[in-house]
Structures are given as structure tokens and as C-alpha cells.
Amino acid sequence: MAGSIALFAVFLAAWEWGPGLTGIPAFIIPSASQVWHSFLRMLANDQLLYHTAITAMQVVVGFVLGMLLGMAVGFVLGMSPTAEFILSPYILALQIAPKVAFAPLFVIWFGYTVYPKILVAILIVFFPLMINVLGAVRAIDPDIVRLAKSFNASRTQVFMKIEFPASLPPFFAGLRIAATLAVIGVVVGEIVGGNTGLGYLLTFGEGSGNTAMVFVTIIMLTIIGILLYGAIVIIENRVLHWLPGRSRKMA
């Protein structure tokens, strides 16, 4: 911890005085204090918090919807090999297609609203979760299901007591990946078409040659990602406390 803090101090110092010493102009790399001033100015004049809140809202909504959808489809395909067999070429094609490339299409469909951004986020979050849940359901030892059936378990009980809990570790692994991807999806949506959100501030900063503004926006986006990721890690540690290697940390 102390090491990390020391490194951060060194990094800040290098950022503050490095560009000046090496003669890098401020429009390439603005110093730390310039970025800080830009941050304060954006808070006062550019509704920075409002734009951040819009982006964060879109990230969270897209993330949650994509998560639910990915989980649901993952379970259905995991339980039905026929459905997976029929759908797998389409799923593969959609998975390979770069999801952010859909952003212009969604903007054409829905205009400068929140929907294109949320849609890109859903699409991008959907795949890692679906694949992980599907894989987890497939990986369940059939003898465990037989054991449950020998106790006369219903289909619902097999799901609630075996399939659902067994899918949770890969599900959380998928969530961690999805958390970072969701931010990307929303920002691309905002860059492509919008007049709100941090993606909009990014293009605005670029257009006006305001490098410090772009820096501030990138930092805000990173903070949104970190908060989302952190929330997932906290929930994961509570839910998956039974995983080997985790119990010691909790104790």
C-alpha cells in the first residue's frame, strides 16, 4: 500500500514538472495542475457532474440489462443443447462482430437519446456473461444432477440448488470483464452521436483543442469504471465466500 502511494506521488510529480522540463507543450500533455484547474472550471461551467451522471446512469442501466439478458440466455442455452446447436453460428457471428460498430446504427435508429448508448452497453456486456454462464451450466457434473434427481428433485430445485449456484463463480468473472466493457460501449455511443455525457465532452474537448478537458474526461470515465468494478468485487466477495482461497481472506 505504502509503495503504491509513493509511486503515485512520483507519478504526480513527473506529470506536473516533466512536460515543462522536457519541453512538451501543454496542448500535447497538460501538467497535473492544469488538468486540475480544468477540472474545477468544468465543474463550474460545463456541467461536468451532470454529464458524468448521465454517462454513469447509462453504464449502470446497460450493464444491469446486459447482465440479466446474458445470464438468462446463458442458462437457456446451457440447459438446451439443441437450442445452442441451432443458434451457435449466429451467436458466434454476433460475438465476433465488434459491438461498438453498432453504435452509428443505433444512433440512426434512436437519435441523440440515451437508448443507443444503453443498447451498445447491453450488447457488449451480454456476451461475456452469456458465454460464462453457458459454460458453467455445461460443466456441472451430471452425477450431481442425478444425485438431486435420486432425491426426487424437481426441475426448479435442480436449477435453484445446483445450476444457479454453480454458475456464480464464472458469472462474477464475466461481470468483472463486462464492467470495463460497459463503459467503453457507452462512451463510443456518446462519441458517435449525442449532446450529453462524457463522450460528448470528449469530442467537444477534441474539437476545441482543449487537451486538459480530454484528460479530465478520461479520468472521470476511469473513475466510473473503477467504482463499478469495485462494487462487483465487494459483492463477489460476499457471495462467493465459500470459494477455496477466499475463506482465509474473509476470516
Add this chain to the structure above:
Amino acid sequence: MKKIRLEFRNVTKRFPAQRKGGEPTIAVERLNFALADGEVVSIIGPSGCGKSTLLNMGSGLDPASLGEVFVDGEKVVKPNEHVAFMLQKDLLLPWRSIRENVEFGLEIRGVPSREREAISLRLLKRCRLVDFVDHYPHQLSGGMRQRAALARTLAVDPAVLLLDEPFSALDAQTKMILQQDLGQMLGETGKTALFVTHDLVEAIALSDRVLVMSQRPGRIVKELIIDIPDRPNPMERRKSEKIGPYVAELMSLLHIDEAIV
């Protein structure tokens, strides 16, 4: 005449051909045997003779192609509460504590939680796991995990236990201890058990009778009545001088020494 707990009547199990036009596989053929109340019977046979198929039919997970299986006089058509099985794999759920794992079957059957807890704690005490009630399976050794699996099997209070090589993944000494646990439990509770194993001495030490099966299609070729006293004490039975001749007889029935030539 004691009550018949488990009975196979003329049971044949056929599996459909793997590829089109191929011959269907006959796993077991015309099996006839019965277990009286409180009896422990082992089934021994070469690999692939359909021993596990037999247990699947007994538990109702897999229906017989021909013939009938009866448990407690009822024809087995689906999983039922009279039978519980235990495999080589402990099948403990990693997200459940040991106690919750033992209660798994009771929970599925809708037993209220207070009753479940009383049953699981009693059995865990009996299986010497009382200090590990709230541990997770990965924190336990293989022998302890298998004892927990035994507790889970007994928790649902089945009339018949079907055991499919439950100790074959354990080291030799742990195995003997678990055999002793099982022998004592079966003696105390008076449960009926059908025990599938590869281990000749294990079969002899634990059982009243040993059924020897042939190569596929599996048939029962011989019934060996084990005339050693004190069945609930396999540890002592192992030391009996009668073990040697029984092993020799099983070896010749299974043609084990001929395989070398």
C-alpha cells in the same frame, strides 16, 4: 422369512447402438436376485460388466429394458424415497457447508429446517465430523468428504443403500477406516445395502453375500455366502483366516490369474 427389500426380477438392460445399423449393447442380462431386510450384498465383476448400470436401475434413474426391479415391494419406475445412492465421487456441493450438504436430500424433500438440523448433526457426530459442521468441502480430506457423503446418504433414511465403489478413490488405510464406519453404521441401523466394488477383500469383509458377475453381457455366475461372523466389524473380519480361501475362489471365478498368461 425376512421381508424382501430389493429385488431384481429377470432384469435386462440394453443400450441403443452407438452408430446407425450397429448392434445394441446388452449391459446386463436376466438378472435375478433379492436382498432381504438388513442384508449387505456385494457385487463384483470385471470392468464394464454393468455393475453401475445395475445400481442406476435400482435407484430408478435409468429404467430396465426388460424385467422389473422392486424396492420394498413397489416396482421402481422413477427415483423414490426408499433408495439412496453413494458414488466414488463424494458429489458434495462446494458452496454448501458440510452440514448443508448432509441436509441436501432432506431439503429437496421439504423437511423443515429444525428437523433437518437435528438429523444432520446426529449423523455428523456419528461420522466423526462434528468439528467440521460449518466447514466447506474443500477444507476437508478425501476420507472426511466421503464420510460426509455417507452421512448425506443416510440422512434421507433410505430402506436400501446403493453404493457404487464409494471408497475406491481413497488410500488403503483411509479406506479401511471408512469400511469400518460403513460396516458399523449398517449394523447399527439395520439398513439393507447393495455394494458394488472392485476390491475383493472389501466385498468379503463387508458383506453377507457376494454376487459374482460375468463379462458383458453381465450375468450373475456365482453367489458366495460369506461365513465369517460379526459383519458390522469388517476390520476384525479382514483378519479372519477364511478371507484367503474366499479371495482365491473369487480370483478363479473372475479368471484374474489367467489374464497374465
